[in-house]
Amino acid sequence: MSDTWRHELETIRNEAMASLANTSDSKALNDWRIEVLGKKSALSQMSKAMGSLAPEDRRALGEALNRVRQELEQAWRSRQAEMEAKEKALRLERERIDVTLPGREVPLGAMHPISRVIEEIEDIFMSLGFSVVEGPEVETDHYNFELLNIPKDHPARDMQDTFYLTEEWLLRTHTSPMQVRTMERMRGRTPIRVIVPGRVYRRDEDDATHSHQFTQIEGLVVDEGIRMSDLKGTLEAFAKALFGPSQRVRLRPSYFPFTEPSCEVDLVCVSCGGAGCRTCKGTGWIEILGAGMVHPRVLDMSGYDSARYTGFAFGLGAERIAMLRYGISDIRMLYQNDLRFLRQFRHA
Amino acid sequence: MRASYKWLAEYLDLAGLSPADLADRLTSAGLAVDAVDPLNRGVEGVVIGKVLDVRPHPQADRLKVCQVDVGGRQLEIVCGAPNVAPGLVVPVALPGAKLPGGVEIRIAEFRGVSSHGMLCSADELGLETRYLPKRDAEGLFVLPADLPLGADVVPHLHLDDVVFDLDLTPNRSDCLSIRGLVHELSAILRRPHRFPASVAAPEADGESPLQVRLETPRCPRYEAQLLDGAEIRETPLWMKMRLLAMGVRSIDLVVDVTNYVMLEWGQPLHAFDADAIAQGTIVVRQAREGERLVTLDGQERALTPDMMVIADPEKAIGLAGVMGGENSEIGPSTRRIALESARFDGASIRRTGQALSLRSEAQQRFEKGVDPAAVSSALHRATELLVQLAGSRPVGAPRRVPPQADVSKPTVISFSPHACARFLGVDVPEGEMRACFEALGFGVEHGEGAWRVEVPTRRPDIQAPADLYEEVARLYGYHHIPATSMRLPVEAPESSGHLMIVRKVRRALVDWGLCEVRTYALTSPEAEAPIAPSGVPVALLRPMSDDRRVLRRHLLPSLAEVARHNLAHQVPGGAIFEVGKMFLASSWPQQALPEEQQVLGMLWFGETEGNPFERPRPYDFYDAKGVCDALLARLGIRAAYQASQHVYLHPGRQASIEVNGAPVGFLGELHPDVGEAYDVKRAVYAQFDLDRLFSLASSDVRVRPIPRHPASRRDLAVVVPSELESQALIDSAWRTLGDGGDLRLVRVFDVYTGVGVPEGHKSLAVALWFQSDERTLTDAEIDQAVVAVLRAWEEAFGAKLRA
Structure with a gap:
């Protein structure tokens, strides 16, 4: 008799284990639990039917039933855990996103290349102890020319074709009037160490290398005992800071009415490093700025006794530096403000 | 200035120096050679x-x-x-x-x-x-x-010559001649020149039949030689080719000789048909009011009393130093020639040339300065050449006015070798300095400590010790000057705070996605017309084009032009800004210089580019306002927005930005008419006065403790009339509860219209934050405050809690 029960129990267990292995989702697993372990399950039927058995058999069967039930419950739990793990894995897999889509955009603007150059140059000179000052764009003939030793009807005026507003007023042709204005403001105090960035205007037709409006950065140093070699040393320090430690400067004699001696200042060509290329027309050098020792007449007219004080001044074009630095071949690109051009200056 | 290598070589031993070598030596001494071109281009x-x-x-x-x-x-x-x-x-x-x-x-x-x-x-x-x-x-x-x-x-054909193209600086008028260049090269190369000892002019005896009267102080010296006959009129090939090398057109032998001598000596000469000079009398005077003269180029010129003319007792026959007159032009029938060699005031010649838009070779030399010592020599030389080449005969001696020799004295400068070395920062040996001066043909006399340096009249640019320092430096070589450091005190630079604000603003805007632009300050009244700026434009006297004839009064037209350009070039839109000046005048011309107002202008135009998270959309008012808010916050400025009335902005979409009741800027969508005028459809403009921002900005930070008690937030959705500005609710809440109480923040976080909100109304969702420094607030306290706010809103605006 008990063999029949045992056999039946064995069959229930085996069949249940087999069907458990076949459950494929949590619903099937739940159905399996109800069918195998629920109130109407064969196991429960057997438990109920146990009352009719002899006490000895009942105990034996009870133990057997319990063992099978526990075994099946254990199997169900691990199957459930296994299935949950699988389903979680599936869900996570479903949640996969396209990581190659762009991130939510943080808009990046761009500083104009001329401003970039100006700020960089300001930083270099400020680190050398220079102050940065600015001046008016509408100037008087007096400051723009006369006080810079360029009298009326002087041929040197041809060097800078001028936009006049009236007989006496004009758009400044250079930032040099700020040499005089600075000396006047300092009223004889020394040392003077300033740079002056600003827009300037000349009556030039706009083309690839000329612009009727452009940007200069003026420099002025005045004190007792300033030497021409200090001019060279300062500009060399500047050149190294701007274009790298291997830079050198070369001075060439030139003429500006407000400096004496005057010079053009060349740097080692930034394109070829001095080997000679198209940018430097094979010379290995590129002209970068004009400079000189402040003309004694300019010092005297600005209230600094030229017998006691000396100084140097220089003026460079921000456009020229920007063009060299960023490989810009046409100055008009700097004033066209095409965003396809400007956005190339996004990275700081 | 062009210069012929072969001509230079006539007066200086150039052995061992290629034209390229010579160009390098000239350039490094300050006479920049732009080009070295063989005359033979491949024959x-x-x-x-x-x-x-x-x-x-x-x-x-x-x-x-x-x-x-x-x-x-x-x-x-x-x-x-x-x-x-x-x-x-x-x-x-x-x-x-x-x-x-x-x-x-x-x-x-x-x-x-x-x-x-x-x-x-x-x-x-x-x-x-x-x-x-x-x-x-x-x-x-x-x-x-x-x-x-x-x-x-x-x-x-003399094609075996090489031409130097010199870019001479205006101070070196002495190098506008072959002889001047030879002097200079002689100093650079330290090789002696070999000019003929003197010009042996075939002078005729007797007084000149020509009379000369100087009636203006602008002509301090005038010399004239009368020549008879000029049988040969064909210029010899060598002279033609030499003129060609120098870039001067060959015309006819007599004229060519005057030009040739000018190129050789730097002294401009002029030849008149002597038979055209009435009474054989040359008068140098200022032109008369209303006087007219047909110049050699066939143009009739209206003269002014500021212009100097060469005349006879009846009429003007030439513009002194600028161009001859047609009435005395040398022609095929000319039998007698009057040669002129004179000194004219440079500034006067320059003004005349500018007034008449003339720029002759002679004029350029007079402007920059001609060696007074060359006047007689050049006249001799030209006479000699005309006798040799044209078969002319001098008639009488040259007429010289004033008759005594020129009194121009060489400049004498006191020069200290020690001061020179100190100034340059390089120890140039004294012997070297002396050698430089001697090579230049300057006289040197030793004194006690200082030297007396005597500078010949051909170098008018040398007037002071600094000029001599430059001569020493450039001949000794700028490359000998070392790079030294200044010995100056360490001082914190005192850069303008203004500049620092500009840099801060620029950086912030770039970080927030705006692109900086730089535009032209010169524009036209037409370009500004759509926005009808106030005041009058500051105009140029002689503009180069109609498009750029006044200074701008506003930044918007400049930025709109940038927008237009970009929209026309496949850029769908963008946000740009410029820091620039506006030039303001109440009338023009006016008594004072125009005001230069530095402003920040910003423009959002076209559409955003769009991305997977946001579709492209037009930039709008709130894009601009967000940046304005952030900028003010970054500068530590609290400002309020008030509806404003700029005619060029959309009447319902603009605001002025005010601090303590005074405007610091404004923003708004462009008026559709203005957008259409600038071809940019829709854009939003904002502008700040940088001087105002500078005076208000503050970077001070004083830290407040973080509150220890929790805050409570109440969200209220209220239905209000559509036209009610949300700021009114916020202001009312603060007025009701006071800004010293537990209310800490009021913020609108949603605006809704549609289902559930009656027509003509909108629903505003407002968050109120309550917090106390002393304790945790109770719900009852907060509810009471909320009720008070709601009541105030209902009374003032008819606001109802949204169901």
């Missing part, structure tokens, strides 16, 4: 030939078949030049010859006749024909008959 295998016979081509009307003697052999050459004729001596390119432009000559057949070479024009030889007389420039280049047939044309 090879061209010889001198003589046309013996010319016959018509059997097949072609325009061609001729010529027999040409090229020195011992005869060639048959087909030629199309109209001026070909038997007996002419011309350049002949033999088969195998090369011509400029990569042309190679071969035996070729022209309609059945083979041509064994080519007869050449000046142009085909690569000559700048604009510098040749017309008859030499057109057709075959006819050469002097005495040239050896079969010889290479290169030396005979």
